[in-house]
Amino acid sequence: MKELLSFSIAELSVRLKDRSLSSEEVTKTYLERIKETEDRVHAYLTVLEDDAIKSARIADKNFKKNDISSPLQGIPIAIKDLLCMKGTKTTAGSKILENFTSPYDATAVSKLKDAGAVILGKLNMDEFAMGSSCEHSAFGPTHNPWKLDSVPGGSSGGSAASVAAHSCIASLGSDTGGSIRQPAACCGVVGMKPTYGRVSRYGLIAFASSLDQIGPLTRNVEDCAIILSIISGHDSKDSTSSKEQVPNFLEKIDHGIEGMKIGIPDEYFIDGMDPEIKQATNDAIKTMENLGAEIINISLPHTKYALPIYYIIAPAEASSNLSRYDGVRYGVRKEGESEYGPLFGMYSASRDEGFGKEVKRRIMLGTYALSSGYYDAYYTKALKARTLVCEDFIEAFSKIDLILSATTPTPAFKLGERLNDPLSMYLSDILTIPCNIAGLPGISIQNGITSSGLPMGLQLLGKPFDEEGILKAAYAFEKETKFYLKSSSL
Amino acid sequence: MKFETVIGLEVHAQLKTNSKIFCGSDASFGANPNENTCTIDLGLPGVLPVLNKRVVENSIKLGLAVGAKISEHCRFARKHYFYPDLPKGYQISQYENPICEGGQVSFLTKKNEKIIIGLTRIHMEEDAGKLTHDDESLKSIGSLVDFNRAGVPLLEIVSEPELRSPEDAELYARKLRTLVRYLDICDGNMQEGSLRCDANISLRKPGEESFGSKVEIKNVNSFRSLRKALEFEELRQAELLEEEKSILQETRLWDESSGVTRSMRTKEYAHDYRYFPDPDLVPLEIDKEWISKIEKTLPELPDTKRERFVSNYKLPLYDSEVLTSESAIADYFEKTVKSFDPEDAKIVSNWVMGDIFGLLNEKKISIEDCPVTPANLAEMISLIMDGTINRKIAKEVFGEMAQSGTSAQKIVVEKGLKQISDVNSLEEVVTKILNENPEEVKAYKGGKRKLLGFFVGQIMKETQSKANPKSLQKILKKKLSE
Numbered sequence A: 001m002k003e004l005l006s007f008s009i010a011e012l013s014v015r016l017k018d019r020s021l022s023s024e025e026v027t028k029t030y031l032e033r034i035k036e037t038e039d040r041v042h043a044y045l046t047v048l049e050d051d052a053i054k055s056a057r058i059a060d061k062n063f064k065k066n067d068i069s070s071p072l073q074g075i076p077i078a079i080k081d082l083l084c085m086k087g088t089k090t091t092a093g094s095k096i097l098e099n100f101t102s103p104y105d106a107t108a109v110s111k112l113k114d115a116g117a118v119i120l121g122k123l124n125m126d127e128f129a130m131g132s133s134c135e136h137s138a139f140g141p142t143h144n145p146w147k148l149d150s151v152p153g154g155s156s157g158g159s160a161a162s163v164a165a166h167s168c169i170a171s172l173g174s175d176t177g178g179s180i181r182q183p184a185a186c187c188g189v190v191g192m193k194p195t196y197g198r199v200s201r202y203g204l205i206a207f208a209s210s211l212d213q214i215g216p217l218t219r220n221v222e223d224c225a226i227i228l229s230i231i232s233g234h235d236s237k238d239s240t241s242s243k244e245q246v247p248n249f250l251e252k253i254d255h256g257i258e259g260m261k262i263g264i265p266d267e268y269f270i271d272g273m274d275p276e277i278k279q280a281t282n283d284a285i286k287t288m289e290n291l292g293a294e295i296i297n298i299s300l301p302h303t304k305y306a307l308p309i310y311y312i313i314a315p316a317e318a319s320s321n322l323s324r325y326d327g328v329r330y331g332v333r334k335e336g337e338s339e340y341g342p343l344f345g346m347y348s349a350s351r352d353e354g355f356g357k358e359v360k361r362r363i364m365l366g367t368y369a370l371s372s373g374y375y376d377a378y379y380t381k382a383l384k385a386r387t388l389v390c391e392d393f394i395e396a397f398s399k400i401d402l403i404l405s406a407t408t409p410t411p412a413f414k415l416g417e418r419l420n421d422p423l424s425m426y427l428s429d430i431l432t433i434p435c436n437i438a439g440l441p442g443i444s445i446q447n448g449i450t451s452s453g454l455p456m457g458l459q460l461l462g463k464p465f466d467e468e469g470i471l472k473a474a475y476a477f478e479k480e481t482k483f484y485l486k487s488s489s490l
Numbered sequence B: 001m002k003f004e005t006v007i008g009l010e011v012h013a014q015l016k017t018n019s020k021i022f023c024g025s026d027a028s029f030g031a032n033p034n035e036n037t038c039t040i041d042l043g044l045p046g047v048l049p050v051l052n053k054r055v056v057e058n059s060i061k062l063g064l065a066v067g068a069k070i071s072e073h074c075r076f077a078r079k080h081y082f083y084p085d086l087p088k089g090y091q092i093s094q095y096e097n098p099i100c101e102g103g104q105v106s107f108l109t110k111k112n113e114k115i116i117i118g119l120t121r122i123h124m125e126e127d128a129g130k131l132t133h134d135d136e137s138l139k140s141i142g143s144l145v146d147f148n149r150a151g152v153p154l155l156e157i158v159s160e161p162e163l164r165s166p167e168d169a170e171l172y173a174r175k176l177r178t179l180v181r182y183l184d185i186c187d188g189n190m191q192e193g194s195l196r197c198d199a200n201i202s203l204r205k206p207g208e209e210s211f212g213s214k215v216e217i218k219n220v221n222s223f224r225s226l227r228k229a230l231e232f233e234e235l236r237q238a239e240l241l242e243e244e245k246s247i248l249q250e251t252r253l254w255d256e257s258s259g260v261t262r263s264m265r266t267k268e269y270a271h272d273y274r275y276f277p278d279p280d281l282v283p284l285e286i287d288k289e290w291i292s293k294i295e296k297t298l299p300e301l302p303d304t305k306r307e308r309f310v311s312n313y314k315l316p317l318y319d320s321e322v323l324t325s326e327s328a329i330a331d332y333f334e335k336t337v338k339s340f341d342p343e344d345a346k347i348v349s350n351w352v353m354g355d356i357f358g359l360l361n362e363k364k365i366s367i368e369d370c371p372v373t374p375a376n377l378a379e380m381i382s383l384i385m386d387g388t389i390n391r392k393i394a395k396e397v398f399g400e401m402a403q404s405g406t407s408a409q410k411i412v413v414e415k416g417l418k419q420i421s422d423v424n425s426l427e428e429v430v431t432k433i434l435n436e437n438p439e440e441v442k443a444y445k446g447g448k449r450k451l452l453g454f455f456v457g458q459i460m461k462e463t464q465s466k467a468n469p470k471s472l473q474k475i476l477k478k479k480l481s482e
Helices: A009-017 A023-041 A049-064 A107-114 A157-164 A181-187 A221-231 A275-290 A303-324 A342-354 A357-370 A375-397 A422-429 A433-437 A467-481 B053-065 B166-182 B223-242 B288-295 B302-313 B317-323 B327-337 B342-363 B374-385 B391-404 B408-414 B423-436 B438-445 B451-462 B469-480
Strands: A044-047 A076-080 A118-123 A170-175 A190-193 A213-218 A261-265 A294-298 A402-406 A442-449 A455-462 B004-014 B077-080 B090-093 B104-108 B114-126 B130-132 B144-146 B153-159 B195-204 B215-220 B250-255 B260-263
Touching: A009 A023, A009 A049, A009 A221, A023 A044, A023 A049, A023 A076, A023 A118, A044 A157, A049 A118, A076 A107, A076 A157, A107 A118, A107 A170, A107 A221, A118 A157, A157 A170, A157 A181, A157 A213, A170 A190, A170 A221, A181 A190, A181 A442, A181 A455, A190 A221, A190 A467, A213 A221, A221 A442, A221 A467, A261 A275, A275 A294, A275 A402, A275 A442, A275 A455, A275 A467, A303 A357, A303 A375, A303 A422, A303 A433, A303 B077, A357 A375, A375 A433, A402 A467, A442 A467, A455 A467, B004 B166, B004 B223, B053 B114, B053 B153, B053 B166, B053 B288, B090 B114, B104 B166, B114 B166, B166 B195, B166 B223, B166 B302, B195 B223, B215 B223, B223 B250, B223 B260, B302 B317, B302 B327, B302 B342, B317 B327, B317 B342, B327 B342, B327 B374, B342 B374, B342 B391, B374 B391, B374 B408, B391 B408, B423 B438, B423 B451, B423 B469, B438 B451, B438 B469, B451 B469
Parallel strands: A076 A118, A076 A170, A261 A294, A261 A402, B215 B250
Antiparallel strands: A044 A118, A170 A213, A190 A213, A190 A442, A402 A455, A442 A455, B004 B153, B004 B195, B077 B090, B104 B114, B114 B153, B130 B144, B195 B215, B250 B260
16 A cells, blocks of 8 residues: 555645655555455445546646645545535445436535545445445445454444545535544444534435434544535525534644533433443543543433434435435336326335335334324424434533443444344444434544454544543543554455 | 315415526426426536525515515424436425515405405415326437426415315405506416415314314416316315215315316325535525515505505405506506596406407406507597596497597598587488388377387488587487477
């Protein structure tokens, strides 16, 4: 592997600015790396070779003109295929959008483009972000670069695997119930889900609108802060995006965690947790303490309801969001018959053909939860319980600054292992889901490697819009443990 | 047996905004198919709705005008169903917490009886696109869909089931049209579909409290067809009930050409809409300040204006109702009447409701485009009142004004239409006519008093109708009695 592939964004940016490296050279090196790794990893659904070289050349021109204000100028980044990108296939990992070319850019994508980033391509994912293993992609699974017979996690599996495989320097993913943090943990990279509303959802193909959030996956915390600073901020095209001020997340990143209060929720040490992960989490608590943090045991008593709440609200919203894929205007269309005539036959046939098994399962779940006669028993009740989970966090955050836990109860599992057991698959997200339910920011960073050679994740959750606090603690931990420097041998 | 008819209306009013309810696309009518569309109203993957504030303001206006309670917190909900004219597979509408609840609309019946109908709610929603499939030329292609209308803002105005006859239903709908046009929030055109009306109708035995099975009628494209469809349905249901058959709860379509309602296949449309709050739109907070700011912009409303016409101009209730049915007509009347004493207002009213309305009907134009300006009409009426012209000549002057748009005074002068009131001139003409018709004079003097009209006619012919009728009568009678 070429040396430049190991550089972080910050390291690369310095070399691009002093012009010891050109973006074209960097981009071509990454494109070669993609070719070299893709047959084993399959992180990409689309590689934008020509466009990437074109934007790299533009970046190089800007460097020549000394137009170097952006830290992402000329930096090769890849995007989860759930984000729309103008003139590019945007599939959401689904057959139903196999031939859909987006006529517009998602806000987060256009912000990256405006910052001069070079977009290498679109990354694999579980269909419509529904899954925790990337196996529910209509275009075949992504493999974990650490152990190719293991899953990379999901749904942003391609986003995590590509960063871990050094086939891009950083990527964008989306997180609805852990879809950034869980694959980040599985692949030993940094993945952040910002506060709900921090990053515009405009152009992010919706899974569950009240939970979805776009965020970065990177090789270190500093890179995460760089990208987050660029993609955050209010967007008039997204009514749910926040007007909260966006700080430069790099500014206080190295200020240390002396005196910071870190809460350890008892409920996050669940039964059946992998003993190595449990040990690593306890070690992380000690590290934080050594770094000057005050460790406080807390309780989040409604945690056990988070998963059932999630599996009512997310499918309910999904069943609605996915209604637009009807074969009328774009996507798969298949003629068919039905007792209600050919039109409804076309709807059934197109959706049957276009959607995968897991997506159909969740559409069924959600449709049921919203049906008259069941709505109050499921949806209304889930909303009430959601309030209780939120109140748990509010109560906890009145005494502490951050919450620490493992990201996943187990390391990456083997491909196929949980595919036919949806419940065990859903349990992969048990520690990441409450954060989405409450709209909080959260990060997963590497917390060492198991004896079987798979990375473990450490999760930090913060108060709404306190990504700064999370990044500070993650940065301190990373600098102290140097776990992040370990990467797959691929 | 006599049954009591129970009717409730759901009226959809398309709001007159520049852009659509949730995106920046042009909301106007008449563009080429799919010209007024964008990524958002086409429901492409990843797009999000952003509420057009003007839609909320217009809704509040109507809410205030009907005395409804304006919700402080209101939410949008998704209403799910699959149809090719609905791009997202759901319509963004309101379910719980609509923008307005309660309120009432009153109207006058032909017998000048005032009827008050309660409103259940008014809510905001987006319109769907339009399908074309009846066209012969489409047989081989299939159906075509035009999304220009998709996302155009609508207000759904739901009445309580308090209407008791098809006539009242028509009057209620007309009054709503008057209201939205006064507020300038909807152009109220039923043919173009900017005002649409669905009616629920059921029958019950007099004195019974519970409602009978209701039928929903769709596809009425004019106020007249609303009434006719309800009249048909009233009869159909009564006949069934007479035969002790039950009424099927269903949706029926009005067939204008054959004048009947026909059952829509019920199974296909048995929807569970699965309403739930739209997570893409934050709850809408409406504070008192915003409401009072909007309240200050409200125009004088039709009922207030009607009462003012009755008290200020001493007009009959009927005239006042007709003149205030459109604010432009009321404005026209008031601009005309301002140069007269209030007691002469009825004369002005007669001209507006008679000749002006006739002219508008004939030319199929609205009062805004009337070639006879209020100033010109006022001048013409003054010329009648001061005796410069008589009524018959006035009709001629009016016709000329309608043609050329010139002033009455100018027409009278140019065409020499000034009335002959001068006694000498009139006596000359009278003498001439009497001399020419000795037989008739003899008959008149012999008692055939009816011949007076004959003489008047002859004299008018002679003077090209310019003789002052009053002076003429006087002189004629005097001459005939000599």
